[in-house]
Amino acid sequence: MKHATTLRTPRRLRADAARNQQRIVEAARELFADRGLEITLDDVAERAGVGVGTVYRRFANKKELIAEVFEHSLGAFADTAEDSLRDPDPWHGLVQFVEYACRHLAVNRGFSEVILELDLDTDRFHGLRDRIKPAVAEIVARAREAGVLQPEIEPSDLFAMIHMVDGLAEFAKPINPEIWRRYMAITLNGIRADNVARQELPVRALTDDEVDQAKTAKAAPCAGRRR
Incomplete structure (x- = not known):
């Protein structure tokens, strides 16, 4: 016994x-x-x-926890970038990647910060970073070569664009969590070549009252948050 x-x-x-x-x-x-x-x-x-x-x-430490939480998400992000390269239509592949990135970053503030800091010194992220950055560079290069993207656009512009959309999504999330779709379409329209059809704006603009509500929500202190 x-x-x-x-x-x-x-x-x-x-x-x-x-x-x-x-x-x-x-x-x-x-x-x-x-x-x-x-x-x-x-x-x-x-x-x-x-x-x-x-x-x-x-x-x-917190880095180990960040790696544990986001390793799968970053793997899926890398998979999507590589899948976008396999799309026979270079513009559609670029849009597919941007939409995936904007959708997932809009609902996950931490994931947005991890993507912004791909150089985060975490061994588990190194291999994923080394997949994501070249894939995004190739997405942009392929679209430029196909004549569907403005020739001045660089891979860093794509990351900056995604984070601009994410910033607007974070601002407006309490009022309209789908607003990122509108600003993603506006941004894609700004980088497309003239021979590419414009993206329709799938979500209406915020009203003045909604902008004021978003400002108020952003300014409100978050109870219980420790910095």
């Missing part, structure tokens, strides 16, 4: 540790999406309902 008890205890502890790690990662995913990378490990512990020591036993 004593031998059986000895065998059962480690299995229970491993299961508890796995559940705690899952709770920590899910809590971090929610907080990063809502508040960005500025959150602390104390914030994560509070959201997960575990002691902060439990978080530090699983993740030595």
